[in-house]
Amino acid sequence: MERLATPRTTTGGAAVFMMTTPTLQNELKGLARDLRWRRRLRLLVRSMWLALLWLGVGLVVQMLHRQPPWLPLEVAAGVTLLAGLVWSFASNPKLPDLARTYDRHFDLQEQLASALETATHAPSSTIAERLVEQAMITIRQYRSMIRSLPRLPWREVETLVAVMLMIVALALVGGNNRLPVPQPLDLPSLAPPPSPDQPQPTDQPAAHDSPSAANNQAAANALAQALAGTGATRPAADALQRGDSAGAAQSLRDQAGQADQLGQAARNTLSKDLQSAADQLQQNQGQRAGDINRSAQELANNPQQGLQDLAQVVDGLGKGNAGAGAQAAATTGAGQGGGGAGGSLGGNGKRLGGEARTGPSNPPQAAGNTLPLPTSPAANGPATSATGPKGPTVQLQAGGTSSSGRASAGGGGSNDPLPGEADPLRIPPEDRDAVENYFSPAP
Known part of the structure; x- marks a missing residue:
């Protein structure tokens, strides 16, 4: 089993x-x-x-x-x-x-x-x-x-x-990134440095480089020299020297309104100086020289019209060189105070030449002969005393000035009233530079 x-x-x-x-x-x-x-x-x-x-x-x-x-x-x-x-x-x-x-x-x-x-x-x-x-x-x-x-x-x-x-x-x-990449641009080549032999640029405006500006400047210098020989036209000469042609023309027009006070001797001197200025400009500026010459001839018969014509000639200088005149007026603005006071004396005769000024002034001396002041018709009349800036005391009578002899070294004058009434307007225009120089002596 x-x-x-x-x-x-x-x-x-x-x-x-x-x-x-x-x-x-x-x-x-x-x-x-x-x-x-x-x-x-x-x-x-x-x-x-x-x-x-x-x-x-x-x-x-x-x-x-x-x-x-x-x-x-x-x-x-x-x-x-x-x-x-x-x-x-x-x-x-x-x-x-x-x-x-x-x-x-x-x-x-x-x-x-x-x-x-x-x-x-x-x-x-x-x-x-x-x-x-x-x-x-x-x-x-x-x-x-x-x-x-x-x-x-x-x-x-x-x-x-x-x-x-x-x-x-x-x-x-x-x-x-598929967009076109910007390529660098080639910079323009720099200008070569200026050669030392080339003329260097100046600080003057571009208008001064033209022939018309040079002619205007030459005419202004000639007219300023001619107008400086007479006390009545001295303010216009000062304005031209500053480059203020408009102010010079206006000063001549103001003086034309008082042409009847301009003496014959002063007119003859001014006419002669203007003819000399016209002769200087005859070669390069024939038309302008002719206008100046006609104004000089007109001064003998009709001084008012002659000064008006001369003012038009000065206006022509300003139209040709307006930019240069404005620059010159700006650069010399600090020194116009003294010249303006003197111009008021020769222009309208409403202020005395010895008024206080904002700055020192050194006006050019007159080129003419010194003339004696006329005697006062009322020399024995009432008079007032005035003290100059340097100390001497003068007696202002009707029609002239005379030294009182009582000068004070410290600047003080006589306090006694003097006969006569001071009237600076009675001084002829061609002789006012003597009074102005007295009350505004050179420092």
Whole structure:
């Protein structure tokens, strides 16, 4: 009985063991089939985003304003995609290799490989059956777990989407670099330094460089010299020397209104000086010299008209050199106070020449002969005393001046009333420079 039982048991165990071996192989192939489709899809998606990375490298190079090697990059992307496809579909390992791979992947400690080897080559035994049974249970558990998982590899898909978005962003940013790069412009060559032999520019305005400006300046100098010889026209001469032709013309017009007070000797002197000025300008300025000469001749018969004509000639100087006159008036504005006070004496005769002044003045001396002041018709009449700036006291009587002899070194005058009434308007215009020089002596 024992002998029969042993073979029966042995025969039954071998039959069960032989039936278990194909089942283990089928379960292992089923596990490989479930994992193979997921593996192929994962490798396919991975090869796609790896291929796109090569294009991203080219876009990054383009952002750096460099020409990327598109052909090598496209070839590398195609090779990467093709390699992924081949690797995913061409891989078909044998069952022993597949079992060892799953043991390493699922950390089964060589359970599947040992069971497959035992079922294929080992003799039938209880331990071998138990090992194969445990391996089949493990494979079924993993197949059930794998079937519950999604077929799509979401991690790889997310990576692919991220890489695609990065490629789009790089393409948009790199598209701005396709605009034409502005090229640097060549700067014009600098002007050569001026030669020492060339004339250097001066501070004079541009108007002075023209021939008309030079002629106007020459005419102004000649007229100023001619008008300075008479006290009545001295303010106009001062204005011309300052470059204020408008002020000189206005002073001559004001003097024309008082032409009846201009003595015959003063008119003759002024006419002679104007003729000399016309002779100086005859060579270069014939028309202007003729106008000045006619004004000089008119002074003998009609002094008012002669002064008016002369004022028009002076106005012509201002029209030709208005810019230069304005600049000269601005630069000499500080010294116009003294000349203005003297001009008021010769112009309208409403103020005394010895009034207080804002600045020192040094008027030019008269070129004519000194004439004695006329005696007063009422010398014994009432008189007043006046004190000059340097101290001497004078008596002003009707029609003239006389020194009182009672001069004070400290500047004080006599307090005693003197006969006569001071009337500076009775002094002829051609002799007023003597009074002005007395009350405004040179410092």
